[in-house]
Amino acid sequence: MIHDPLAPRAPDAAGRPAAAPCLSLEGLDVPLFAHLDRAAAEHPRRTAIRFHNARISFARLKRLAETGAAALRAAGLENGDRVAVMLPNSPQAIITYYAVLKAGGTCVMVNPLYMEHELRHQMADSGARVVVILDLLWARHQALLREFSPARVFVTRLDDGLRFPLSLLFFLKMRREGKRPDLGLDGRTVFPWKSLFRGRSRHSATDIDPKTDVAVLQYTGGTTGLAKGAMLTHANLMANVRQARTVLRGVGHKAEVFLGLLPYFHIYGLTVCVNLAVACGATMVPIARFLPAQTVKIIAKTRPTIFPGAPSIYAALLRQAGATREALGSIRYCVSGSAPMSGELLSRFSELTGAQILEGYGLTEASPITHLNPLEGGRKPGSIGLPFPGTEARIMDMETGTRVLADGEAGELAVRGPQVMAGYWNRPDDTAQVLRDGWLYTGDMAMRDADGYYFILDRKKDLILCGGYNVYPREIEEVLAGHPAVREACAVGVAHPTRGEAVKVFVVPEEGHAPSKAEILGYLRERLAGYKIPKYVEFRKELPKTLVGKVLRRALRDEETGKAAGVSAEGPRSPG
Structure with missing residues (x-):
């Protein structure tokens, strides 16, 4: 009998799960794009990307990546050069990502929602020589980006990822709405994105050292000052995919469909929705913008089997009229991260879809899981x-x-x-x-x-010190998650003249409910020690969040700091 190291292991006599199978380090000494090469060899005709009416097979994805890599090398890109990729989830984002890797470059995944000071810092810090950007973003930021004198800028439009006739309809719609700006394609520095794929030459780097060469320079959220670029090597990212496949033993043995709702410019989305999907030979369904009602329709149409997400995303879908077992029942696994998921939400979503929901933890510096x-x-x-x-x-x-x-x-x-x-x-x-x-x-x-x-x-920096006691904001938030009239809540520490800090909680009520401050405090007093009870309660229609659904506690805390200083402080936009 052949021993399968990835086979499920029974719990021990006490009911505790057996230790996870050992991680084999074999195969980690190859570039990250080896997953694409294998998928193209084993499943050349299988759909790799499905985006509205467009389909791209694995064989074509590999060909486009290698053609684009050859064009980047011809434009002067050398091993280790940084390429800033400023795109929403789309076929162009995936193709560009693999083209950069195949060229031996380093991807700098940039949040398309960056404001000027965030973009300026990341461009200056990374020293990106090439920029790949969406047309509307180039029109907005070209003056700033030209300051850094990139050798090449490649500009794409969202309809570049569509097929006729939808591409034409989208083109006409954008022109009618005045959203087809002149891009200044000069043929010297600024080129159309499609020009990367017009040649016949192909390139796939053969001199990459996976242990030392950086595949992705992923910037952290900048929660403690300016964002820092985490150097994630080919081996780092290969290892995290191998680890995920070792744990998710049932994934990838048949044709899977990964819903690409998490932003690819965030390491969670890039690893789970792209790297893991390609390693499994799975179809990727990029979603450029999260609109809950539309997302339910996309799920019903594309029938994804794997749905990486965040609690706020799952909660938003549950509130949609079309969210039925028939529409969402294709989902087998949900991998939830970025924030804790309440037991009630987990049960409701699991009962509706029949999916197994797996909660985890990670951080940018660990690729991330x-x-x-x-x-x-x-x-x-x-x-x-x-x-x-x-x-x-x-x-x-x-x-x-x-x-x-x-x-x-x-x-x-x-x-x-x-x-x-x-x-x-x-x-x-x-x-x-x-x-x-x-x-x-x-x-x-x-x-x-x-x-x-x-x-x-909690985060070490989020710890609230109230009169000598340690208060963990997450504990308060988890208790409030059980209140039937509370949709979500966030607790922060605010300055207090005698206690050092006091707790303030921001509450978003469920639709149709209007809880009072007394009701919220009474509910907490029945469940928490006295020193943990908030001194202040503020009701809001929504809380500021990153694009992966994590509440921006820092933004709320900065608002309170600004109020205490007598200034109007608007929380910073999330870098994702």
């Missing part, structure tokens, strides 16, 4: 699960970061594994702060229980 709840052996409410295969995790003391804490003690989560970044781009001091003896210090406060499950308590 480090933990996931197991497929077998049960899950624990509020837990991020167990470390990925090949990943070590431990809880360190907050004061020195040198003492490993016992189970049940709260401290900073540190992780170590092949998916951990090489460091921050041009920031050795910042790198030394978070990478210590091979361990990545995450900045998240966590604890491990006796069964080996990990629980995130």
Whole structure:
């Protein structure tokens, strides 16, 4: 009998899940685009990308990537040169990504919603020599981008990813609405994106060192100042895909369809919706913009089997009239990240779709996934699960970061594994702060229980100190998630003259409900210690979020800081 190292493992006698299978490091010494090469060889005619009325097979995706790579090399791109990709989820984003990798370049995935100061910092810091950008964004930012003198700018329109007649209809619609700006395509620096694919030459880099060459320079959210570029090597990203496939043992054995709703310019979306999908030979369905009602229709039409998302996305879909078992029943697995998912939401979405929902944890610096709840052996409410295969995790003391804490003690989560970044781009001091003896210090406060499950308590910097007590905002938010009149909530610390800090909670009521401050506080008093009860409650129609659905606690905190200083402070736009 042949032993399958990825076969499901039964729980032990106590009901605890067996340890995850060991991670094989074989095959990690090849470039990231090796997944595309294999998919094209094994499934040449299978649809790799489905976008409205357009279909691109794996064989064609590989051909386009290699043709584009040859054009980039002819334009002067050399190994390690950075290419800024400023596109929404679309076929162009996927094709460009693989063209850059095939050319030996480094992708800098840029949020299309960046404001001027964010874009200026990322362009200056990365030193990108080539820019690939959407037409409307180029029209808005070309004066700024020209300051950095890129060698080439390639401009695409959204209809470049469509087929006739939809491409023509979209073209006419945009022209009628005045959204077809003159792009200044001069044939010297600024070119149409399609010009990358007009030649017959093909290129696929053969001199890449997966362990040291950076495939993606992924900028963090800049929650503690200017965003830093995490250097994710080919081997880092290959390892995270291998880890995910090791855990998700049922994925990829038949034709899968991955819903591409998470933004590809965020490492969570790039890894799960593109890298993992291609490794599985799966069809990718990019969605350029999340509109809940339209997304339900897309799901019903394309029948995705894998739906990576975030709690706020799943909650929004549940509120749609068309969200039925018939429309959403194709989904087998939902991989949820970026924020904790309440037990009620998990049960409702799972019952409606029949899907298995897997909650996990990760961060940009780890490519990003480090933990996931197991497929077998049960899950624990509020837990991020167990470390990925090949990943070590431990809880360190907050004061020195040198003492490993016992189970049940709260401290900073540190992780170590092949998916951990090489460091921050041009920031050795910042790198030394978070990478210590091979361990990545995450900045998240966590604890491990006796069964080996990990629980995130909060961001270290989000901890609220109320009169000498530690208050974790997430605990308050999780309690409020159980209130029938509360859709979502966010707790922050605000300055207080005697207690140091006090808790303020922002509450978004469910539609048709209007809870009072007294009702909210009374509900919390029945469930939390007195020192955790908020002093201030503010009701809002919505909370500021990143594009992956994570509430921007920083934006709310900055608003309160601005009010205390006597100025009007508008929270910064999320970089995603």
